Amino acid sequence: MDFELTEDQEALAEGVASLCAGRFGIEAVRAMEESGLDRGRWRELADTGVFSLCLAEADGGVGLGWAEAAVVFEQLGRRLVPGPLVATTLAAGLIEGAADGSVVVATVERTSGSANVEHAVWADVIVISDDEGLWSVPAEELVGTDARQPLDPLTPVRRIPGLPKGVRIADADAADEWRLHGSFLVAALQLGVAIGATELAVAYAKEREQFGQPIGRFQAVKHRCADMITRVEVLRAAVYAAGATLDGNGVGAPERSVGVAKILASTAAAACGKDCVQVHGGMGYTWEVDAHLYLKRAWAHDLAFADGDELAEDLAAGLVS
Amino acid sequence: MDLRYTEEEEHFRDELRSWLSSTLPDVPPLPADHTDLVARRAYDTAWQARLHEAGYAGIHWPAEFGGRGSTPTEHLIFLEETERAGAPYVGVNFVGQLHAGPTLIAEATDEQRATHLAPILRGDHVWCQGFSEPGAGSDLASLATRAVDDGDDYVVTGQKIWTSFAQVADYCELLVRTDTEVPKHKGITWIIMPMDLPGIEIRPIETALGSGEFAEMFLDEVRIPKVNRVGDENDGWRVTNVTFSFERGTAFISEVISSQRLLADLARVAQKVTRRSGTAWDDMGIRRELGVLDAELDALWSLTKRNVSQAQRTGSVGPGGSVFKLAYADVRKRMADLAEQILGRAGLAIGDTLDLSDMDHVAERLYTLTLTIAAGTSEIQRNIVGERLLGLPRGDR
Secondary structure, three states: OEOOOOHHHHHHHHHHHHHHHHHOOHHHHHHHHHHOOOHHHHHHHHHHOOOOOOOOHHHOOOOOOHHHHHHHHHHHHHOOOOOOHHHHHHHOOOOOOOOOOOOOEEEEEOOOOOEEEEOOOOOOEEEEEEOOEEEEEEHHHOOOEEOOOOOOOOOOEEEEOOOOOOEEEEOHHHHHHHHHHHHHHHHHHHHHHHHHHHHHHHHHHHHOEEOOEEHHHOHHHHHHHHHHHHHHHHHHHHHHHHHHHHOOOOOOOHHHHHHHHHHHHHHHHHHHHHHHHHHOHHHHHOOOOOHHHHHHHHHHHHOOOOOHHHHHHHHHHHHHO | OEOOOOHHHHHHHHHHHHHHHHHHHHOOOOOOOOOOHHHHHHHHHHHHHHHHHOOOOOOOOOHHHOOOOOOHHHHHHHHHHHHHOOOOOOHHHHHHHHHHHHHHHHHOOHHHHHHHHHHHHHOOOOEEEEOOEOOEOOOHHHOOOEEEEEOOEEEEEEEEEOOOOHHHOOEEEEEEEOOOOOOHHHOEEEEEEEOOOOOEEEEEEOOOOOOOOEEEEEEEEEEEEHHHEEOOOOOHHHHHHHHHHHHOOOOOHHHHHHHHHHHHHHHHHHHHOEOOOOEHHHOHHHHHHHHHHHHHHHHHHHHHHHHHHHHHHHOOOOOHHHHHHHHHHHHHHHHHHHHHHHHHHHHHOOOOOOOOOOOOHHHHHHHHHHHHOOOOOHHHHHHHHHHHHOOOOOOOO
16 A cells, blocks of 8 residues: 555656646736637646546547546646536537547536526537436537626536436446546646645745734634644545546545545535635735635535536435445 | 555454454443543553553564564554444553663663563553643643753653553653753753653643543652653754654544544434434535535545555654644544434433433544644644745744
């Protein structure tokens, strides 16, 4: 048993971190609030292999595992990289052009009645998942109203009166995998969001002075920051364990370990987002400071893929079976 | 990143399992009277002796000092399997096995090691810890128990507290002040105190749970030979921190496993507790909280493995131990709240859950109060995490 990252995994994380630092600095990210998804930068992610990471080499992918995907998506979450990263990655190999970044893919779980669909504004193709399989719809056929002010300014939302049926592209088993892997990748993004929020709060606590000293010297602030990193490290263990388990390098069932990661991810990322706002005081409630972006992203991710309450009930049932 | 166990590790687990399944049926149940510490000592040391005969004593101690010299992963497997099998806990041997023994290995003279290590492993000697004082808790370094230099001896006077199992201990790892003129960390010395010396008085302290393993210890001109000193005079603070690094390594493995058993039992209790209509289990909020806590314990088990892997690579978990302790204490306190909610009126008595369970969820609920206090309060842990892990500036204490 060795739960540390391998040297290759460390190098991968560093590579993606430096790509993100260079191309997805917070100014570049926030510029997309106005200009929409930057397709050039999206292609750069594709060229680095982000979307084809877990696609087999024979199918033109990088052929790495889900553990590697975890460290990559952690870095993307940490930098608030916008766009339907998870859906496009899941679609690599299923939808032509997803892997190379030329086609942007968003996704939604089928519901009856009206629905809010994330990223529809930026996407070329929407994949709808339901109990029977996966269904593809060109984005322009998803007619509706784009929200004037989405909760997360970097997660655009289109309200549609009802979902079209679409063209079936995969069977029910593939839809199950879609949900499983999607939940996992969202949990990895949430880990990154929690880390980013913690880093932002800690940096501010070191630099902001009141009563003649950095506020991070006060236990009220220091202890809040300690709670933030504590949530991060517990979540990190759960996400990495889920990645290893999906790759067959773990113990126990992948469904369980992904469920555990998703449950913890929702709580941890939102709590770190809120704490980040709180540490910033009044500035934390301004549009100018980035704290609200972490919290809003955490809230938006919370609703993607598997539902935390349902996962919790499944785990509870497992306790008495 | 690979969570699977190697062939050697699985082999170790198989051997241990088969030893446990052949040995445990002969082990008597815990003494019914939990206030009878003499019986408790006999029970715990008998188990220690059996571990020793089978070669499992001092699993993490180096082989040259009589231990098994196992890797941290094998140590994890040992604690996991013994807990799952319901084997006795380390009990009165806690300080000897986990604090004093490892400190002696790291810091003692060959003669001191020869005298003390083997009897700890065999279960012949029981140790207690004389660190905290009424005026020195979180600020341990301010301890005031005075050791006066008198020829070949130190003459020690003062008061210690939280000296668990002092009533039945043979030796005490004792911190004393040997220099009052220097900054507080620089005047402390670590001594081995035999518990049969004249001038030692022990008074039991009853816990909020009604148990009696706590004690306070009054020292009145106790004459301790200087040859019992471990490390240099006034170097005791460093020697003590060698001990703490052991304390925060694999310390909670058994606890996580037993928490998982406790939670599964709580779910079954929820199915039995009847309410005005249906059972506690029919309450969706209760089911969801059970599921969330199951997820959190699962994640803590993963975090344990990460910490153990880090210890295996680097020799220490550092502030990761504090992170774990904070998260674990929080989960257990929320489990206690949930137990209260599920038990309803069955929670009104300790040691009698109206035939709902063999486990004592009410006593466990009280026990969780210690988790944010013992071995460094959560407030102290948050200082450690904030300062050492996040680099926040050190403030006033």
